[in-house]
Amino acid sequence: MTDQPSAPVTGGDPLAELDEFSIELPSWAFGNAGTRFKVFSSPGVPRDPFEKVSDAAQVHRLTGLAPRVSLHIPWDLVPDERGGFDALAAHAREEGVSIGAINSNLFQDDDYRLGSLAHPEERVRDKAIAHHAQCVDVMRATGSRDLKLWLPDGTNYPGQDSLRARQDRLADSLQQVYALLDPGMRLLIEYKLFEPSFYSMDIPDWGTSLTHCLALGDQAVVVLDTGHHAPSTNIEFIVMMLLRAKRLGAFDFNSRFYADDDLMVGAADPFQLFRILHEIVEQDAHLPSSEVSFMLDQCHNIEPKVRGQLRSVLNVEEGLAKALLVDEPALRAAHEAGDVLGANDVLMDAYRTDVRERLADRREARGLPRDPVAAFTASGYLERVSAERVGGTQASWGA
Amino acid sequence: MTDQPSAPVTGGDPLAELDEFSIELPSWAFGNAGTRFKVFSSPGVPRDPFEKVSDAAQVHRLTGLAPRVSLHIPWDLVPDERGGFDALAAHAREEGVSIGAINSNLFQDDDYRLGSLAHPEERVRDKAIAHHAQCVDVMRATGSRDLKLWLPDGTNYPGQDSLRARQDRLADSLQQVYALLDPGMRLLIEYKLFEPSFYSMDIPDWGTSLTHCLALGDQAVVVLDTGHHAPSTNIEFIVMMLLRAKRLGAFDFNSRFYADDDLMVGAADPFQLFRILHEIVEQDAHLPSSEVSFMLDQCHNIEPKVRGQLRSVLNVEEGLAKALLVDEPALRAAHEAGDVLGANDVLMDAYRTDVRERLADRREARGLPRDPVAAFTASGYLERVSAERVGGTQASWGA
């Protein structure tokens, strides 16, 4: 990304910049997920990483927007008898996608009851650090650039542990994880306000995430999950600040009405999504040169999973298209004039515009279906895999 | 409960009213529970309702405060070969406790994916209504007075269903459930802001719960769960309003920093608990004549379960003791004088008072241990049941 605001593409189609934009899908979104009360299962849900990648590839095939799939370790480990990650990477290539970020899983081992990288016991911290070494191996095997770390550590009760001691232990563990990276690899550090811990999280906000990144070095960048903030937080402000600090590494997109609801991105507050993407465009962060990775992180419980991912990808595309349509010279003129309502009107003009036909035209021109959701339904894919994927265990929240 | 404020017990010990106060424990609190990310298991966790009742009885034995255990159907169904509910009720009597409210479980059947009593399909609504008939049978078998209904129904996406149609169907289903009650039985209707649904809940607030109770009749009353409100909600105000309307049936006590965290009551905001209990005392609702049932509803994931329940019961007792110590004549005098800070000081004087020794004295006088937590640890109970309860399946969130 550059320090200069993006120059308007003179005489060109502002939507042309969509050509270079892509979204990364998480493998686990195609498995079963849900709430603490119930995880509902669905016919056709994948039973292994290969089937997850196939489902993800459908989304890319129909939209041209989602060429990468991120994995979650150990959920997506590939046993040697199935060919290991070489086989998975080859399968992805065949399906027309590639492997994206590698996520380390730090919340499902009994040892992690009181934490992982910030755990009071060195033995457990070492185990968590070693798990990242395994993840880096997967990165090398799959050609992945990004090691993504969401730290579920925290405490449930005041006094349960020393907040300061946990932070010092965390900083030490992160140094060790960082040292595992090859040149060119990045460590993406996510923050979250609460859940699964309910008194304190060890990385609850962007300030904490950034503090650790600054201490680690240039390869450490922040992940912003749109569902991980307190009510009323101005998320696009944080986007702007992290871009300004050159430390916004990635998004986990989803949406929420209450807490970390993990609904489809753009479903709860499409205007917020537009505002976020407007800040992205303001700093040219939608272009590949920014190295900002746009990922989905959603939990489909009652809705069909592939279709939920399709809709989400299209929501991001739509929001970005509108952001690209903002009349930047008019906006800047209103800013200079101190015209409060005029400036707001310029922004809202873009938001109010219905871009669906233009996006359908663009798809058609690229050999993609005008309506990817309808095309997916018509394809019979879901019926086919529902018939094929019988027996075995569906991938789920806990597997 | 009466319309008159409680008269100060002239010359007497204000804490004497604690003698009549009791708390109901939920059977499921002794099983494993947790978050959507992980349910940690613990040694000694009960495998059936009998063992749950035994654990609950420990809490009563050590505190004298918790003589009832509420059940959850179907989790606590007793098969005929184990003697059915007659056997469970007898077991409870032997352990010195009795069976309290019967909770209907409306969230773990695959049919309930889109709701239960408010489901679009009549077939599913009928099934949910029939489940309450089963619960009423359990009430008759166990001598329970209260049918407790927490409705997890709702929607995740705007437009997913008609909010109005859901409400009309719900009202109809509730009429049918209400018709199942014997005279003297009560229907307790709980409300919750969100989770497991993330756009709308069909009973999200006390206004909705009360609206349904008023439509149903005098046997329908509201359950207030202290974790089921939006941030910043003044819960004690709602307590006051429901008591004023003579429709506060029960509490589900727990505490929260963020959402429905289900931590131990009094752990997150002991001053809020005190304020709630002050409103209770103001309207004599701590006395049995009020028929308000004080229940715990907590989710112990990382903390030991029996000890967590012990601490919670003691927290409620401590808060109530402080509320009973409020100098009511001084408070009223300050109110009449419009003395803002003086009135606040009177309330805070009671809150600031350390009542632990007085409560220990009261326990000792009743043949109970001064320190129930220490007595429990010293008893070796947990070690004993951990050794005994080997094999079988531990009761858990989903079982």
Added chain:
Amino acid sequence: MTDQPSAPVTGGDPLAELDEFSIELPSWAFGNAGTRFKVFSSPGVPRDPFEKVSDAAQVHRLTGLAPRVSLHIPWDLVPDERGGFDALAAHAREEGVSIGAINSNLFQDDDYRLGSLAHPEERVRDKAIAHHAQCVDVMRATGSRDLKLWLPDGTNYPGQDSLRARQDRLADSLQQVYALLDPGMRLLIEYKLFEPSFYSMDIPDWGTSLTHCLALGDQAVVVLDTGHHAPSTNIEFIVMMLLRAKRLGAFDFNSRFYADDDLMVGAADPFQLFRILHEIVEQDAHLPSSEVSFMLDQCHNIEPKVRGQLRSVLNVEEGLAKALLVDEPALRAAHEAGDVLGANDVLMDAYRTDVRERLADRREARGLPRDPVAAFTASGYLERVSAERVGGTQASWGA
């Protein structure tokens, strides 16, 4: 309003129902307002109710949507030497508008430091009740149907006053206010979560407002101010519930990111506004037969006031137009099929539609400017009144 869902206008333009829709403007929105830190003044701000009515009439002249102006007593009292309310009503008629609701002001008298209708002292309560008698006189003089009551009463500190005693006094005062109404008049009772009181409000939520309305009688209905809820509250659910109870009397429209920010309606979350208006349309409450009054209640501090009201009126019209475009048969079909994403898509299709040209066409057909904001700017009205309204004291928050 009716119990039946609105029948689709077969073959007709769904937007035709906009013809019967109107919005009421508050007189005070044209005066200076702001935050506790600063009220900024602007050239041309009205100095009396006549000038406020003239400004409000501009909005109606340009949009055809805002034929009524509500007054605030005592801010808008008209001295006899200026002809009293007869003169003001005549002035309004000349300007093409009429007088709407009469708002009682209960927060600016030194006597109201500890409350008004719920004040501990009978003398103060009597004063507040008498103020409503004065407001009813204004209603008779101006032909107003609605007495609008926002109660700022509450407490700042726990214990400051008895929550229950305040509620009992409030109920008594409301009975006396209600008794003042002529047949056909309505008492609109607003609720608010917090501010100006910071511990408890005496009418904090819709449950409390509805409880009082039910106790008073059919002429008492609830006012829903979109800025008066806790974060994350599902406001459209409350709209649905109040319509179902036949007790939704009016809206105070505005928008918010944090608290009661009082920004222009539709500015912070246009999708929420659409969802609210969808519930309105679902129960035919946009039609005059519903008797729901749609009012603005906003606080323009840094933005130009007439233009701010124009934009707000247009935002409501736009949201309602989109709600009228929802394909109700398709929506119902998706509901019956349990098609979560399909139903959401139907709703979102309407929301995504750009209705601005259709609304401009409608305006043109009715002899109104296609772009009311541009027409207002071009009219030179603001420059003219800025030159004319020199001397005197601008109407302000406190006057």
Added chain:
Amino acid sequence: MTDQPSAPVTGGDPLAELDEFSIELPSWAFGNAGTRFKVFSSPGVPRDPFEKVSDAAQVHRLTGLAPRVSLHIPWDLVPDERGGFDALAAHAREEGVSIGAINSNLFQDDDYRLGSLAHPEERVRDKAIAHHAQCVDVMRATGSRDLKLWLPDGTNYPGQDSLRARQDRLADSLQQVYALLDPGMRLLIEYKLFEPSFYSMDIPDWGTSLTHCLALGDQAVVVLDTGHHAPSTNIEFIVMMLLRAKRLGAFDFNSRFYADDDLMVGAADPFQLFRILHEIVEQDAHLPSSEVSFMLDQCHNIEPKVRGQLRSVLNVEEGLAKALLVDEPALRAAHEAGDVLGANDVLMDAYRTDVRERLADRREARGLPRDPVAAFTASGYLERVSAERVGGTQASWGA
């Protein structure tokens, strides 16, 4: 402050460390303040900085805890004919107190309608920077160390201004302000979530404040106002992080139930205050060597002002006393054992302890009244100044 946790004072009174602890009072707390709806006035309210200092000195005289008074420029400017700041500093000395931080006022000039240090126009930014030069002059005249900057800048509407451009201009202005400091002076930079701006604030959170401090240099530190966070924010975690980064410069203490309610510190959530002070003690930040300044920042509208400050000072003392009583070795042992409930119990034991008698004993030993509030009431001070301070204009929110 040191990097090591505080060593327990072997064999000594843990409360002895209170001897070195002090709280700074804001001059404006003794004037009238309130909400946007009404500022109530009170008899005896000061009319100038001299009278404010006298009132503040009463609090120190009775508690021994509040030896400094912070000023607010231009509210507390002293005209030459009254002797300028030399006279005010001398008056403070006579009253037994000294001048603390100097606050710059950036919200009451008409030029600041769209911001001050981040304003789009260079002319306005220069004016705001020059205002800080004036403040630094006052610091030199009064011997003050701290320049305290709360930035009210922000926007009300999305698109109103460029978030990024505002941030860049702000960074530039802050550099110029920082350059004004003498060696040994500090720039305290406060953050606030919202109000007076309702879409974006230019310094909304600790991450932004810290980012600017790191860019400026070692003399720039963060101010944490306890009322300036989103609901559910874990404030003590931020305290810990800022101490760890050696950038916690000061507190603005107050308390809140909803937004920036500015109630007396400890009134809304005394347990939160205790947790904050526990983190302070954990890192020895209550000792003067930490250079953390503990200030009050409250808005007394309906409560008496001097008494409100007295109660607040005593609340902080009480919370700190309890934090000093935490059995640190037992706490650390529980941490090492992973004893969740045991560790929580250790913390709660200290919180539950009633320290009022011990604090009264300490006061008596130091020649102070056991009950400062009662002593203040008995002193007749308020009646005396109410009789004396007649005529002139009471200091108020806006003056």
